[in-house]
Amino acid sequence: MTMSKASTPRSIALFGANSGIATEVARLYAERGASLVLVGRDGAALERAADDLRVRGAPKVEILIAEFSHTESVADVAAAAWQALGSLDLALIAYGSLPDQAQAQKDHAAAERALVLNFVSPALLADALAERFEAQRSGTIAVITSVAGDRGRQSNYIYGAAKGGLQRFLEGLRHRLHPAGVAVLDVRPGFVSTAMTEHLPRGGPLWAEPNKVAADIARAVERRRAVVYTPWFWGLIMTIVRNLPRPLFHRSKL
Numbered sequence: 001m002t003m004s005k006a007s008t009p010r011s012i013a014l015f016g017a018n019s020g021i022a023t024e025v026a027r028l029y030a031e032r033g034a035s036l037v038l039v040g041r042d043g044a045a046l047e048r049a050a051d052d053l054r055v056r057g058a059p060k061v062e063i064l065i066a067e068f069s070h071t072e073s074v075a076d077v078a079a080a081a082w083q084a085l086g087s088l089d090l091a092l093i094a095y096g097s098l099p100d101q102a103q104a105q106k107d108h109a110a111a112e113r114a115l116v117l118n119f120v121s122p123a124l125l126a127d128a129l130a131e132r133f134e135a136q137r138s139g140t141i142a143v144i145t146s147v148a149g150d151r152g153r154q155s156n157y158i159y160g161a162a163k164g165g166l167q168r169f170l171e172g173l174r175h176r177l178h179p180a181g182v183a184v185l186d187v188r189p190g191f192v193s194t195a196m197t198e199h200l201p202r203g204g205p206l207w208a209e210p211n212k213v214a215a216d217i218a219r220a221v222e223r224r225r226a227v228v229y230t231p232w233f234w235g236l237i238m239t240i241v242r243n244l245p246r247p248l249f250h251r252s253k254l
């Protein structure tokens with residue numbers, strides 16, 4: 001089913017609103033005249049972003065402060081974001097952290113923090129939002145997972161497991177919300193030039209800018225897609241990676 005122009009989202013919550021990708025999603029929708037609620041932990045950065053988004057055309061921009069690793073409070077955060085705009089057409093869960101795999105596999109507290117922030121917290125937040133969208137019988141819950149969730153690899157299996165778990169969670173949530181007409185979008189980016197990847201050598205055809213990813217997210221929301229690889233060629237790459245025979249895969253340094 002294709003969303004009509006009239007149902008382009010007008011009320012949007014961005015969780016992890018200061019993320020490089022969410023910043024570009026907010027700009028895109030502000031320029032289309034949507035109202036926004038920005039949820040994050042850095043109030044000063046959120047205020048700066050809100051000023052910028054009002055100039056770009058957002059009629060209303062609200063701010064909420066949240067520490068997403070505090071999983072006991074995510075239900076309250078969902079309720080506050082919903083109330084800030086009266087209701088929501090689109091919720092985008094965009095926060096996350098990329099742990100150092102070698103360190104996290106020795107330091108279980110660090111591994112636990114990464115698993116909580118990248119899986120437990122966004123899963124519980126999506127669930128808390130789901131009951132409101134389900135009662136409303138419309139809208140989209142979009143969550144940024146990662147291509148890293150598609151197959152466990154020695155170089156990042158803690159982050160990858162969290163994102164893979166989140167993919168399965170969203171699959172089930174999508175199944176649950178289908179009768180209510182609520183879309184659940186799983187966004188799977190490859191390498192994106194944001195603060196998260198600042199420490200990595202960048203450049204080359206596999207790297208994307210966050211505005212490109214934001215445009216892909218908006219298009220997938222309009223088309224009510226279930227899963228979107230961004231840029232698109234990651235869908236092909238991950239089909240190959242997922243299907244590599246194990247003996248070959250184990251010889252790789254992926």
Ligand SMILES: NC(=O)c1ccc[n+]([C@@H]2O[C@H](COP(=O)([O-])OP(=O)(O)OC[C@H]3O[C@@H](n4cnc5c(N)ncnc54)[C@H](OP(=O)(O)O)[C@@H]3O)[C@@H](O)[C@H]2O)c1
Pocket residue numbers: 016017018019020021022040041042066067068069094095096097098117144145146147188189190191192193194195196197
């Ligand atoms: N960049 C990539 O190559 C890539 C690839 C695949 C998937 N992703 C996913 O895309 C999403 C967006 O990431 P990004 O690339 O835009 O990176 P980013 O710019 O580093 O954004 C990460 C955001 O998460 C927030 N955050 C981290 N821990 C938090 C906490 N405990 N409480 C509240 N907020 C917290 C950060 O807040 P502060 O601004 O306050 O630090 C930041 O705004 C993430 O889910 C990431 O895993 C990214």
